[in-house]
Amino acid sequence: MCPYLRENITALEGYIPGEQPRNGAAIKLNTNENPYPPSPRVRKALRKATNRNLRLYPEPLSDSLRALAASAYGVAPENVLAGNGSDELLSILVRCFVGPGDRVAYPVPTYTLYDTLIAIQQGEKVTLDYLPDFSLPEMLYAQQSAVTFVCNPNSPSGTLVGRAELERLARSVAGILVVDEAYIDFAEGEGVSALPLIRDFANLVVLRSFSKSFSLAGLRIGLAFAAEEIIAGMMKVKDSYNLNRLSLVAACAALQDRAWMARNVARIQQSRKQLTKALTKMGFQVYPSQANFVMARRAGQNLKWLYEALRRRGILVRYFDALGLQDSFRISVGTPREVSVLLREIRAIEKEAKDGADKSHGAGPHRP
Numbered sequence: 001m002c003p004y005l006r007e008n009i010t011a012l013e014g015y016i017p018g019e020q021p022r023n024g025a026a027i028k029l030n031t032n033e034n035p036y037p038p039s040p041r042v043r044k045a046l047r048k049a050t051n052r053n054l055r056l057y058p059e060p061l062s063d064s065l066r067a068l069a070a071s072a073y074g075v076a077p078e079n080v081l082a083g084n085g086s087d088e089l090l091s092i093l094v095r096c097f098v099g100p101g102d103r104v105a106y107p108v109p110t111y112t113l114y115d116t117l118i119a120i121q122q123g124e125k126v127t128l129d130y131l132p133d134f135s136l137p138e139m140l141y142a143q144q145s146a147v148t149f150v151c152n153p154n155s156p157s158g159t160l161v162g163r164a165e166l167e168r169l170a171r172s173v174a175g176i177l178v179v180d181e182a183y184i185d186f187a188e189g190e191g192v193s194a195l196p197l198i199r200d201f202a203n204l205v206v207l208r209s210f211s212k213s214f215s216l217a218g219l220r221i222g223l224a225f226a227a228e229e230i231i232a233g234m235m236k237v238k239d240s241y242n243l244n245r246l247s248l249v250a251a252c253a254a255l256q257d258r259a260w261m262a263r264n265v266a267r268i269q270q271s272r273k274q275l276t277k278a279l280t281k282m283g284f285q286v287y288p289s290q291a292n293f294v295m296a297r298r299a300g301q302n303l304k305w306l307y308e309a310l311r312r313r314g315i316l317v318r319y320f321d322a323l324g325l326q327d328s329f330r331i332s333v334g335t336p337r338e339v340s341v342l343l344r345e346i347r348a349i350e351k352e353a354k355d356g357a358d359k360s361h362g363a364g365p366h367r368p
């Protein structure tokens with residue numbers, strides 16, 4: 001133990017990211033990456049930017065990206081902040097709005113990084129269980145918290161809360177409402193994003209990520225959208241050069257080819273349907289997902305063995321060894337081939353387990 005650390009850091013467990021195998025997994029469906037590559041325009045822009053100018057610092061405020069994002073999403077550049085992944089934006093937000101003892105409320109289960117960031121700031125987390133269908137608990141509206149988080153679509157459930165609920169929440173909470181929309185591009189239908197609401201609510205922050213729909217997890221790019229005053233505050237807290245030169249040009253190129261992103265999203269939505277249908281047929285409860293992953297549950301059965309058996313076969317899914325989630329795992333939607341191999345292997349593993357159980361309990365002289 002290090003005696004120099006702040007006590008809350010010593011006590012902190014630390015966020016545990018999903019496994020990133022060094023030699024690559026055969027099939028990696030554990031951290032909600034996009035199975036398709038980024039736009040060719042991104043690769044072209046990166047090649048062009050990999051030159052002697054790398055010796056120079058990047059734009060401190062990522063102004064070129066802010067301008068493009070503002071026009072793409074119909075807001076002003078002053079309403080946009082670029083981050084080194086939306087994780088950095090979450091960290092900036094918590095440092096801006098949460099001091100020791102301040103309350104931060106959110107429905108659970110959800111993205112567990114919120115816990116870690118609050119603990120670093122010595123804030124007080126107030127977690128409220130989602131209703132069984134993953135709608136928002138009524139008590140969330142009544143919380144007097146410095147910050148309220150809603151992950152929408154939520155992870156690990158993949159479920160979506162409607163804009164009307166978020167509007168009501170923005171109106172009723174005492175402090176800042178952060179809507180984490182890392183997965184919103186995978187949601188179907190119009191009017192699902194809370195982004196247009198930043199015009200009406202001075203306490204609303206909407207976060208977007210380039211890691212999922214734009215296939216750029218490796219470059220770490222996120223955007224925050226909010227009223228000018230909030231963005232100005234967050235600017236003071238961020239690192240001076242928080243986006244590197246290559247991430248900046250990649251993000252700009254990706255935003256200029258949103259048709260590429262939309263095409264990949266459509267393919268993933270199609271595979272999501274097939275995966276959901278097949279898992280349901282195999283006896284899993286699958287929550288209606290609007291993200292690029294699904295949560296599959298077998299109520300009351302611990303699924304760690306199945307997760308481990310898949311892992312031994314080179315297939316990674318995400319298992320959360322936490323209370324209330326041990327009978328579930330979260331599966332990122334891969335290519336049609338990855339989805340079919342996954343399903344084939346689950347069937348094979350379950351058949352083996354069943355055959356083994358039949359043998360050991362089977363009729364015969366040894367049966368007790």
Ligand SMILES: Cc1ncc(COP(=O)(O)O)c(C=O)c1O
Binds near residue numbers: 032084151155211217
């Ligand atoms: C709900 C949620 N928010 C934010 C993030 C972070 O995304 P980024 O890669 O943009 O930091 C993730 C990453 O998995 C996530 O699941």
